[in-house]
Amino acid sequence: xxxxxxxxxxxVAKVGDASDALDLVADVLxxxxxxxxxxxxxxxxxxGAKVVLADKGWCGASGATAPSGTGVWHVPPDPVQREExxxxxxxxxxxxxxxxxxxxxxDRTYDNMxxxxxxxxxxxxxxxxxxxxxxxxxxxxMRLMRRQVLAAGVRILDHSPALELLKDDYGVAGAAGVERxxxxxxxxxxxxxxxxxxxxAFLSKALGCDVLTGDGGLLAAEVGAxxxxxxxxxxxxxxPAFASVTKTxxxxxxxxxxxxxxxxxxxxxxxGRSVIARTLLTEPVYAQLDQAPESLRESLxxxxxxxxxxFDKAGIDPLTQRFPVTMRLEGTVRGTGGIRLVNAxxxxxxxxxxxxxxxxxxxxxxxxxxxxxxxNAAWAMSSGYWAGGGAAAHARSLxxxxxxxxxxxxxxxxxxxxxxxxxxxxxxxxKAVQDxxxxxxxxxxxxxxxxxxxxxxxxxxxxxxxxxxxxxxRDVVRAREAAAMTATARWMYATARERRxxxxxHKHEDFHEQDPAQRRRLVTSGIDRIQVRAESASETSVLxxxxx
Amino acid sequence: MIELVSQDRCVSCGxxxxxxxxxxxxxxxxxIPTIARQEDCQTCFMCEAYCPADALYVAPEAxxxxxxxxxxxxxxxxxxxxxxxxxxxTGRRSTAQEDDxxxxxxxxxxxxxxxxxxxxxxxxxxxxx
Ligand SMILES: Cc1cc2nc3c(=O)[nH]c(=O)nc-3n(C[C@H](O)[C@H](O)[C@H](O)COP(=O)(O)OP(=O)(O)OC[C@H]3O[C@@H](n4cnc5c(N)ncnc54)[C@H](O)[C@@H]3O)c2cc1C
Ligand code: SF4
Ligand code: SF4
Numbered sequence: 001x002x003x004x005x006x007x008x009x010x011x012v013a014k015v016g017d018a019s020d021a022l023d024l025v026a027d028v029l030x031x032x033x034x035x036x037x038x039x040x041x042x043x044x045x046x047x048g049a050k051v052v053l054a055d056k057g058w059c060g061a062s063g064a065t066a067p068s069g070t071g072v073w074h075v076p077p078d079p080v081q082r083e084e085x086x087x088x089x090x091x092x093x094x095x096x097x098x099x100x101x102x103x104x105x106x107d108r109t110y111d112n113m114x115x116x117x118x119x120x121x122x123x124x125x126x127x128x129x130x131x132x133x134x135x136x137x138x139x140x141x142m143r144l145m146r147r148q149v150l151a152a153g154v155r156i157l158d159h160s161p162a163l164e165l166l167k168d169d170y171g172v173a174g175a176a177g178v179e180r181x182x183x184x185x186x187x188x189x190x191x192x193x194x195x196x197x198x199x200x201a202f203l204s205k206a207l208g209c210d211v212l213t214g215d216g217g218l219l220a221a222e223v224g225a226x227x228x229x230x231x232x233x234x235x236x237x238x239x240p241a242f243a244s245v246t247k248t249x250x251x252x253x254x255x256x257x258x259x260x261x262x263x264x265x266x267x268x269x270x271x272g273r274s275v276i277a278r279t280l281l282t283e284p285v286y287a288q289l290d291q292a293p294e295s296l297r298e299s300l301x302x303x304x305x306x307x308x309x310x311f312d313k314a315g316i317d318p319l320t321q322r323f324p325v326t327m328r329l330e331g332t333v334r335g336t337g338g339i340r341l342v343n344a345x346x347x348x349x350x351x352x353x354x355x356x357x358x359x360x361x362x363x364x365x366x367x368x369x370x371x372x373x374x375x376n377a378a379w380a381m382s383s384g385y386w387a388g389g390g391a392a393a394h395a396r397s398l399x400x401x402x403x404x405x406x407x408x409x410x411x412x413x414x415x416x417x418x419x420x421x422x423x424x425x426x427x428x429x430x431k432a433v434q435d436x437x438x439x440x441x442x443x444x445x446x447x448x449x450x451x452x453x454x455x456x457x458x459x460x461x462x463x464x465x466x467x468x469x470x471x472x473x474r475d476v477v478r479a480r481e482a483a484a485m486t487a488t489a490r491w492m493y494a495t496a497r498e499r500r501x502x503x504x505x506h507k508h509e510d511f512h513e514q515d516p517a518q519r520r521r522l523v524t525s526g527i528d529r530i531q532v533r534a535e536s537a538s539e540t541s542v543l544x545x546x547x548x
Numbered sequence: 549m550i551e552l553v554s555q556d557r558c559v560s561c562g563x564x565x566x567x568x569x570x571x572x573x574x575x576x577x578x579x580i581p582t583i584a585r586q587e588d589c590q591t592c593f594m595c596e597a598y599c600p601a602d603a604l605y606v607a608p609e610a611x612x613x614x615x616x617x618x619x620x621x622x623x624x625x626x627x628x629x630x631x632x633x634x635x636x637x638t639g640r641r642s643t644a645q646e647d648d649x650x651x652x653x654x655x656x657x658x659x660x661x662x663x664x665x666x667x668x669x670x671x672x673x674x675x676x677x
Binding site for chain 1: 566567568569570571585588590591592593594597598607608609610611626629630633634636641642643644645646647648649650651652653655656
């Protein structure tokens, strides 16, 4: 008889004390092992640094890219093609991106993809015998990146989420966390830290995204880092209603339908997503990829095996049969908001702290429009590369010995509650945050009244999330995730409230138009009290600053 | 969500316990993993991709557990299908080299399915270095 594995009660790993902690010293500590983190670790090691990389999951399988795969913003250095590439999302992004940053990213990505090829990634070959480097299959790419990072001498700590940064008078000096399986605490003293923990998708079960709860943002905010573009944090991915696979490229070939078979007018995967969302508020929506040209059908399957996986398993042919769809929140993963960068090395302004990938703002290249489909992957490998190099240079320049520093933990929420405080119910907090950020009629279609209303409740949640959780490894990690999600939601809505217009993915029901006077970025800071200020796009031209 | 660890097929290599990003599995008796925290499963299919014995089945339903029957899954050829479609495993070639995305993208660029939108013209010039 076939047996499903019986659900046996999981052993509960208690969090250990300092006595059996894993204590390491490094030049550079990278938090997160997706594309941004692995490129950062590789670049830092290539620059001669001793590097440790800690990932919440397993570096190689964890994060948004590994199970998904990505189209890449890989454009040959031909002036016409480059100009097309730069212009492609400029207006969609509300003209908040910077051409200098686009150029840098296009150049870096072109070179990094050549490196990926040199490492042996099996790129397809076109009719001229040239490798086509426009996309990367997730499992293959990230398996390769893990190998390269290990070969470069990086020590990887898997299943080891960071819980807080360490700091002293020189700035950020490492991080501490817990190994999930054993509950053993770890602590890495380092001269510089790269935050590459990905975005925040609020545990929506979008493909590969449940490890992405905004942890790095909370860590960075606790040492004073700022954010940019947090109002552009409401990306939703289309998936079959029952499944996790939010791969949206092929929905360009979809017709969307009401339950009775009538075509849903105006619905589309690119500009008609609002129509889908609005309809989903009251009735199910169905899709069929019936516009896919016959000649392409085999190509689709070969290009994204994982797109077809849930359909094959469920016995549905998406090309000839209708299936129900939903839209899952991908938050800042395919939104653009994140940690603000102040220089070309992806420094955050806090000494010793760097940010890369989805943890950092992508406004510099996408403005207020999604970086999904091409820009994000290019940004992850480029910003990771720069942040790793910058962190290694910072470590060299410090002149103090990492081992001799005596940093202390900078984490607060859930970690340092007053004695006698209540035990935190993190699952309840997560649910409450989701209730504020999932609904399309709150997060996708915004209004001042709704934002105020949500913020009031989120501020209360922020008070609640100061308490201690149970001291098991799982609870300690889950509690920090709940805190990070609460903080991210507050930054999102507090910033959205200040953008009184519609721009990029930020759609405001009280202000339907793009307002030329508001063509500026919004910078967000603070944890208990949140502040938002405006800065013009040109004012922040990081390269111009670096050159000055 | 993950629904099946085949007791017959599993070779107790421990790979799935290691690679699962959300730590759904624990080591069980005779090294055969148990599904210890099914509610944490993010339906990413990575364990299926890595299992060398085609012993795992992740059901497509992401939000709720479902009943599966191993014999039926085997009969329908559903175990190990993802790994095969990636071209992973002995004697296979990575299917990344058959990735036709570049052809699809080129076609899409030539024939946009969505009507071109009229952008709101910027009133200020783009930032200059
Ligand atoms: C379905 C889907 C399809 C996509 N398709 C495209 C595409 O075609 N083109 C494109 O450009 N972009 C695409 N994207 C976006 C792209 O996947 C991301 O931009 C990219 O993965 C970002 O890389 P990253 O390294 O910053 O983050 P991730 O790849 O998400 O990796 C973050 C890592 O940090 C780890 N982590 C999290 N918290 C902690 C912690 N506290 N301590 C330690 N480690 C931690 C996680 O485990 C994870 O390994 C897609 C996204 C999704 C969800
Ligand atoms: S599908 Fe992903 S999250 Fe679920 S058990 Fe497998 S590897 Fe883990
Ligand atoms: S990866 Fe497959 S064979 Fe290895 S322990 Fe897991 S189920 Fe068993």
